[in-house]
Amino acid sequence: MKRKHRLMQGNEACVEGAIAAGMKFYAGYPITPSTEIAEISAEKLPLVGGKFIQMEDEIAGMAAIIGASLTGLKSMTATSGPGFSLKQENIGYAAIAEIPCVIVNVQRGGPSTGLPTSPAQGDVMQARWGTHGDHPIIALTPSSVRETFDLTVRAFNLTEKYRVPVILLMDEVIGHMREKVELPDPSELTIIDRKRPTCSSEDYLPFMPEADLVPPMADFCTGYRYHVTGLIHDETGFPSNSYQVADQLIRRLMDKIEMHKEDIITWEEENTEDAEILLLAYGCTARAAKAAVKALRSKGVKVGFFRPITIWPFPEERVRELAEKVKTIVVPEMNLGQLVLEVERLCNNVTKVERVNKINGEIIYPEEIIRKVEEVL
């Protein structure tokens, strides 16, 4: 009998999710703590008729998945800090050329080589603004092994639906820990494939958006001969130096996110109804925050829990609403203050915002959060 419950590693759940979502192509470069994602992809992809390639460097890994995606295959790469830095230029290419792809970053301590085997959450701002120029991006942060599976599926669905690169922002704790999971049956999953053109090749304008602002995408080499470039381009796909075309293109790319943010943004909250203090945390830190909430509630402290699952775009409206209800928001994160900047901006000095920061390579402990809450009570 097949066991329903399994002990599974976060990185393994990522590959399981990717394959369930229809991943058929993986290109990457070995880097701790994401390497298991490459290893398991190398093992599993040929078994489903997919392709795996270990490229010569991180940049090439990102380039190859864009090339493969353009031919119609759902594609993914995985990396960590230094590799994430190297991939940035081509992430921008995927954003401007609207090529669906999933980039997994299992965060480790930085900057530079930093702490290769220790967790961190220092790439939050890089996930948003790592590549140059205004560009759309979606970033999701799992805080359990099961959620890593779910969000990998969702990352593929979102990138296919909106033609925006999606970053799965994991951390070393979630990537390496093994946890009891029960994976859903494939029949329970919603799988989204990119829109493909229904018109004839003569009538096809590769970058002409539909009402949802997303242009249908033809697989390369299927009779719709067209041009793809990282230059500013018009709806034909060819470069343009027109001010108007540049303005329209960048605004449309950004508006794709704005128009669909209700579909894109998800979060989890608990105990917020009567909360006076709100703990806002994500990734592995959210688990410490959840333990802190339980401990504090048992002592009668009115503390609530909010976890952005989509961190880019940030759940602005909900955080703004909560900020009006609570006295203080405490933001623990494994960096010296990144996502807290969003929270501070939304609170606009009306609600107090407190930070709990740790950058030594250790996960934040529940008691460190509890101590901060007791300080601000």
Next chain:
Amino acid sequence: MPSALVEKYFRADKLPQIWCPGCGHGIVTRAIAAAIEKAGLDKDKVCVVSGIGCSSRAPGYLDFNTLHTTHGRALAFATGVKLAHPELKVIVITGDGDCTAIGGNHFIHACRRNIGITTILYNNNIYGMTGGQYSPTTPKFEKGTTAPYGNIDKAFDVCNLASSAGATYVGRSTAYHAALLTSLVQNGLNNDGFSLIEAISGCPTYYGRKNKKGDAVNMMEWYKNHAVNIAAASKMTPEALEGKFLIGEFKNSPEPEYTSEYQKIIDRMKKER
């Protein structure tokens, strides 16, 4: 009136191209189209990939599935295209800076894998798009805007580089020797594995002017008078070869191609399951 070849393979509405008067790139690009015609390829099954630079603008004029990528990365993007869909003919158009400086790592590894990509390297010995900086193929002691006192780097021989790294078809021609260039590209397209064709293309605007090579016609004459086909070179004395450079087919030794080797793994795993 465009010729039948141009009519068939170029996006005539995108012409004229952006290249300077006297630039060899137009001739090289036409030679590629002629080779595709001779090889009898299906336009819908051809993907042309380029990086950034003067040469990399060529795909915009060619009526195939064309992918203009980031600087140096054409071969990495092309590797993704080819591995995803091995039935496609993948052609990379690149330049000396794009392919051997910023993209050097991708170049040697694409050669090493022997992946089925035909690469045409437009070698104009200079960074043209950015205005004349020295490149990895600028001869020693010649000048660029960033080598005002002469370049002290040793130049790459890109054909030797490709051969040593594992490319299975290697050849060189010039914009003057367009017929030879067409036949080398055609042979490259017929090679299942990785092919590198170096197309020496004069840049009178920057390389020529900086190094007192004369105008476009003078540069063409220089190629005509200094290129020696490798087939003829074996019968020539070292004295006669002094100051000359070799063109022609340097390597043609087919080996198993990368994506078909990968397909064997997929097929084997299917059987074993």
Next chain:
Amino acid sequence: MEKYEVRLSGSGGQGLLLAGIILAESAINEGKNAIQTQSYGPEARGGASKSEVIISNAEIDFPKVRNCDILLSLTQKSYDQYHEGLKDGGILIIDSSVNVGEDHGMHQVYSVPILETAVLVLNKPMVTNIVALGAIVAITKVVSHDALEQAVLSRVPKGTEELNKKALALGYEIANNASRQ
């Protein structure tokens, strides 16, 4: 039983990562929740290494072991490095080669010849981890014998089932013979 935090320590190459995975899978076989984490990097290639397991009937929020209920130390170095993380009243299981001196606080200490059994009795150092698991479960009853054996058999290479069963049984035996110090 509400929640157990277990730390398995020793040196790289003793199979403690797999031991942690098997222990966590044993707990899952019994319908409990479990999380396993480990040390990575150079540490896992020699020196003191550790693999940690949390077993609980309830949801496990914080995934890392802080102060453990059960500590296994197979080497002196790992004992020296990790014994302070054992709770007062916690169970310390050491290989008989490890010297804890007089100062082992409020801990319940069991000295068990784990390495000797694997190396000299079974002549298979690679089953050190399985002998250790037998000893831990015999002493702590953190999971049932059946759940453990099922987990061991589903993880070990084909053809080594009998060897591993024997290693497990010997682990039980030497633990039951060991007296609390």
